[in-house]
Amino acid sequence: QVQLVESGGGLVQAGASLTLSCAGSGRSFVNDFMGWFRQAPGKGREFVAGIGWSGAFTYGADSEKGRFAISRDNSRNTVYLQMKSLQPEDTAVYYCATGRSLLRLEQGQCDFWGQGTQVTVSS
Numbered sequence: 753q754v755q756l757v758e759s760g761g762g763l764v765q766a767g768a769s770l771t772l773s774c775a776g777s778g779r780s781f782v783n784d785f786m787g788w789f790r791q792a793p794g795k796g797r798e799f800v801a802g803i804g805w806s807g808a809f810t811y812g813a814d815s816e817k818g819r820f821a822i823s824r825d826n827s828r829n830t831v832y833l834q835m836k837s838l839q840p841e842d843t844a845v846y847y848c849a850t851g852r853s854l855l856r857l858e859q860g861q862c863d864f865w866g867q868g869t870q871v872t873v874s875s
Contacts, residue, residue, distance in 0.1 A: 754778035754864055756848045761869030768873070769836040774848030774866055776829040781850055786824055786831040787857045790844035790871075797847070801833060802857040810854050838873045845870050 760772040772788070787802030799812040801822040811817050821834040831848060848866040851857035 756850070756864055756866035758846065758848050758866045758869040761846060761871045763872045763874065764838055766839055766873055766875050768838050769834070770838065770871060771835070772833040772846055772848075772869060772871070774831045774833075776831075776850070776864075781829050782826045784850040784863070785852065785854055785857050786848065786850050787854075787862075788822065788831070788833045789847045789849060789860070790842075791847070791868075792841075792844040795844075797860065798844075799858050799860065800846070802851070802854050803831060804854060808854065810858065812858075835871075838871075840873045840875045843871060843873050 755777045756774055758774045782805055785804050788800040789797050790800050791797045801811045803809040803822045803824050809822050819837050824831040845868040847868045849862035850864045851862045
């Protein structure tokens with residue numbers, strides 16, 4: 753059974769850093785594009801960042817560039833999202849997903865989704 757399991761979320765104060773992890777199991781994800789989405793209360797799901805097997809990456813909103821960094825460890829079937837200088841507006845459930853291209857990932861055309869991990873940033 754293919755699974756994506758996120759971890760690393762929590763409650764932090766504004767300005768803090770967090771690193772989210774997403775471990776895939778059930779098969780190798782080395783050829784998949786992997787990425788992160790988030791969904792804030794009352795809002796739609798938003799693309800955050802995506803990364804290919806070779807390390808090529810893309811980010812969503814400009815506000816995330818420079819504060820968020822996506823990386824992956826193909827030997828561990830794991831993708832990471834390092835987040836720094838967190839702000840209350842970053843509060844959301846963060847989801848991991850896989851896709852067949854960065855473009856399809858950005859568009860939410862994903863093959864597998866994780867259950868999500870909650871990130872709450874207090875002011």
